[in-house]
Amino acid sequence: MxxxxxxxxxxxxxxxxxxxxxxxxxxxxxxxxxxxxxxxxxxxxxxxxxxxxxxxxxxxxxxxxxxxxxxxxxxxxxxxxxxxxxxxxxxxxxxxxxxxxxxxxxxxxxxxxxxxxxxxxxxxxxxxxxxxxxxxxxxxxxxxxxxxxxxxxxxxxxxxxxxxxxxxxxxxxxxxxxxxxxxxxxxxxxxxxxxxxxxxxxxxxxxxxxxxxxxxxxxDLKIAINTPSPLPPRDQTGHKGSFGQALFVAGAAGYLGAPCFAALAYLKAGGGYSRLAAPAAITPFIAMKGSELVFLPQQATDSGSIALCNRDALLQQANALDMTILGPGLSLDPQTQQLVRELTAGIDRPLLLDGDGITAICANLDLVRQRQAPTVLTPHPGEMSRLTGKSVAELEQNRIEAVQQAAIDLNATIVLKGAHSLIGCPDGRVFINLSGNSGMASAGSGDVLTGTIAAMHGLGLNTEEAVCKGVFLHGAAGDLAATAQGEDGMTAQDILEHLPLALKHERQEWPAEFLRRYAGPCPA
Ligand SMILES: NC(=O)C1=CN([C@@H]2O[C@H](COP(=O)(O)OP(=O)(O)OC[C@H]3O[C@@H](n4cnc5c(N)ncnc54)[C@H](O)[C@@H]3O)[C@@H](O)[C@H]2O)[C@@H](O)CC1
Ligand SMILES: [K+]
The missing domain is CATH 3.40.50.10260 (YjeF N-terminal domain)
Structure with a gap:
């Protein structure tokens, strides 16, 4: 609507x-x-x-x-x-x-x-x-x-x-x-x-x-409630490559959760093949939790983050896969931040920038503007503040306008995260998402979102549709988790675990109370 x-x-x-x-x-x-x-x-x-x-x-x-x-x-x-x-x-x-x-x-x-x-x-x-x-x-x-x-x-x-x-x-x-x-x-x-x-x-x-x-x-009516396109049917004869192949460039010493949640969410949301490029020293620990992932161990900086010398190999990998997710838990190490900028410029496939990846490109937003392939940014209000140069308080005064202008300016699809997340598209359209709840405002939730969006792309939606669908299903998985156990104490793990059920409901039918809520206003 x-x-x-x-x-x-x-x-x-x-x-x-x-x-x-x-x-x-x-x-x-x-x-x-x-x-x-x-x-x-x-x-x-x-x-x-x-x-x-x-x-x-x-x-x-x-x-x-x-x-x-x-x-x-x-x-x-x-x-x-x-x-x-x-x-x-x-x-x-x-x-x-x-x-x-x-x-x-x-x-x-x-x-x-x-x-x-x-x-x-x-x-x-x-x-x-x-x-x-x-x-x-x-x-x-x-x-x-x-x-x-x-x-x-x-x-x-x-x-x-x-x-x-x-x-x-x-x-x-x-x-x-x-x-x-x-x-x-x-x-x-x-x-x-x-x-x-x-x-x-x-x-x-x-x-x-x-x-x-x-x-x-x-x-001229560019704002709508987020009611995304249906999921393409699953290919019953498909192999793992049929459901997408994504590369996650994520993690640093001390940031083991973010890469794991992001890359695992890709699989839990229906994606086929999840490759995780993380510093070599932390991959064995991530593997204990995410043994379904394929690891690309990276050389590390002195601070334990991904070093710039990995660039060429990463570019080669990224440009052979459907989508790259760059950012979860990468750290603010200057060398890694430079790596993000060089990858942003060099990857000619759809790219999702999140977390420390967003911070890195704030130093040179032209790198995003000049990209030919679609770019997705998933900032929380603090990162949005860095992206736009406006204070968080200013942004809160008019979130719609902020996300609309930034998406047009950066020629990117932008998810401004928060209660009723907003999705801004490069052509000025903005979607208001109605799924989700306050239990999702906890560490790691945004990492799960990145993997969910990438999985929607892997399942065959174009980048913009994948963002709308991913934001919706991520919120819906949180709502299912809240129904099962309440909002207090919900963690990224709970959202992750409810992704398959959210997709099942999406493909079959949502219970009436969910449908009512997600449809927005009811007829008077
Ligand atoms: N054809 C139409 O325009 C229709 C309008 N409709 C109704 O009309 C409404 C809009 O009507 P209006 O544009 O007359 O605006 P409102 O009825 O919302 O209020 C305007 C009045 O409030 C005063 N005002 C504004 N802020 C104030 C404040 N902080 N303190 C004290 N006074 C304040 C203004 O000076 C003005 O007198 C809609 O919300 C809707 O309910 C409906 O009747 C449907 C058709
Ligand atoms: K009123």
Whole structure:
């Protein structure tokens, strides 16, 4: 499903009105109706009291429609307006005028006194304070009301987006509503899907409010939920080479886990032949855990990392295989870092750079820009900061924009890891991944990701599809591990062990609860 930013949503609203001649009143009616149908699923309506909190924009107007429908269904609607109602215009004004013809309790809130009592005596709160028009930090009366709602303990239905969440980033501007359900209109907004906004919205529903699908087909809509292509069927007569051959250049003295997890994940995710080039001194130890791997013992630097003198042999190997993974646990030894740069320039096959490999190429990003074959980068926020020259805090303010610009700039597919990892493509598309959980935020998890992505490539997906599929299945393996044993104490080993089951579900069927979650918003 495509995902919209605020400007695009406004343009689609405008196009629906101007090009398709759907009056604004109908769009608002559809929005209110969609929200009302979700409200009906939250509990009974007749003889129940609902507090509808309305801001001064069209989000408030949607709230008026919901209030009218509650009244019509036999419920009691208490409409509380945050600001001077004389400032409403257009469809919102019209809907307020309609409400005024009804025996309904409509009041302007001058202060937050009394709202706590009203909230305590209602059955559900409708949050129609701010939608996509939120333009500054929430303060004053708005803040007091939002805090009162969050403390009242009543179920909240947010219209479009929890008030206080910024539609383009998911960031909280001052403070924000915590909802049990959110009904978003047109398309989901970025802020509905990125943390912390995602977590505040509860169950997300979407209504297209009768927008024609032609509106969503625009190439300008570059953001989507990550729903990757199906896996190619396994060749029943295949040999190990039929399922891909990857080279992992990884490991250093003291970094035994990273190379092992990365190279083993390749096999656990369905890849055929996993070769690991690691310093000779550590290969016997890795082999104790990963005897299925093929080892290419490397000469070492004084610090125990892979020496530059291995370059030519590595280049020869890499250019004979499907994909090279360069980085897990390589160390920051200057000689090894130089090796990474020279390999990045010399490998003419798909290349995945991770961890210390990313740090190495930050010294000369042109090496990535100039590559002819596809490049994949899998930075965590710290590495992304090094790649882009922006602080982690700056990146957090707008992760989508950061990954989009970096992918275009570096002509690479970039996975910005984190809760709901983002995948940026060189053509500007960005995918928001919904699988995964907080248990995966532990050492070694990223190494497993590299092997999983490479395996998807080995199974026959092109590089970009392999990244989307690998990110999804890595998260899904973590979710299976969490289902089995909880999120606390999950290790990379647990993710690794659940990869085969994740692939099995992917090829056959996912249990319904997983499917629901991975599909994103459900229809309102
Ligand atoms: N045709 C359309 O445009 C449609 C819009 N719809 C609804 O309209 C919403 C967008 O409407 P608007 O653009 O009017 O915007 P909003 O209703 O989100 O809010 C805008 C109002 O809030 C004020 N405001 C913004 N930040 C504030 C802050 N921090 N403190 C105090 N006041 C603040 C603005 O000055 C303005 O008065 C959507 O989220 C959706 O709910 C739906 O009715 C469907 C159709
Ligand atoms: K809202």
């Amino acid at each position: 495509k995902v919209s930013n605020v400007v695009q949503m406004r343009a689609m609203d405008r196009a629906a009105i101007d090009r398709y001649r759907i009056p604004e009143e109908i769009l608002m009616e559809n929005a209110g109706q969609a929200a009302f149908s979700v409200l009906g699923r939250m509990g009974p309506l007749a003889n129940r009291t609902f507090v509808i909190l309305c801001g001064l924009g069209n989000n408030g107007g949607d709230g008026f429609v919901v209030a009218r429908k509650i009244h019509s269904a036999g419920g009691v609607a208490k409409v509380r307006i945050l600001g001077d109602p004389a400032r409403f215009s257009g469809a919102a004004h019209l809907n307020l005028e309609i409400l005024r013809q009804l025996p309904m309790d409509i009041r302007q809130l001058d202060n937050s006194e009394g709202i706590c009592t009203e909230l305590a005596h209602c059955s559900t709160v409708i949050d129609a304070i701010f939608g996509t028009g939120l333009s500054r930090g929430v303060s004053g009366l708005h803040r007091e009301v939002i805090e009162a709602v969050n403390q009242c303990g009543k179920p909240v239905l947010s219209l479009d987006i929890p008030s206080g969440v910024q539609g383009d980033t998911g960031q909280i501007l001052g403070c924000a509503i915590r909802a049990e359900h959110t009904v978003t209109f047109g398309l989901p907004k970025i802020g509905n899907l990125l943390y912390p906004g995602f977590a505040l919205g509860g169950q997300l529903h979407v209504s297209h409010i009768s927008f024609p699908p032609e509106l969503y087909r625009s190439d």
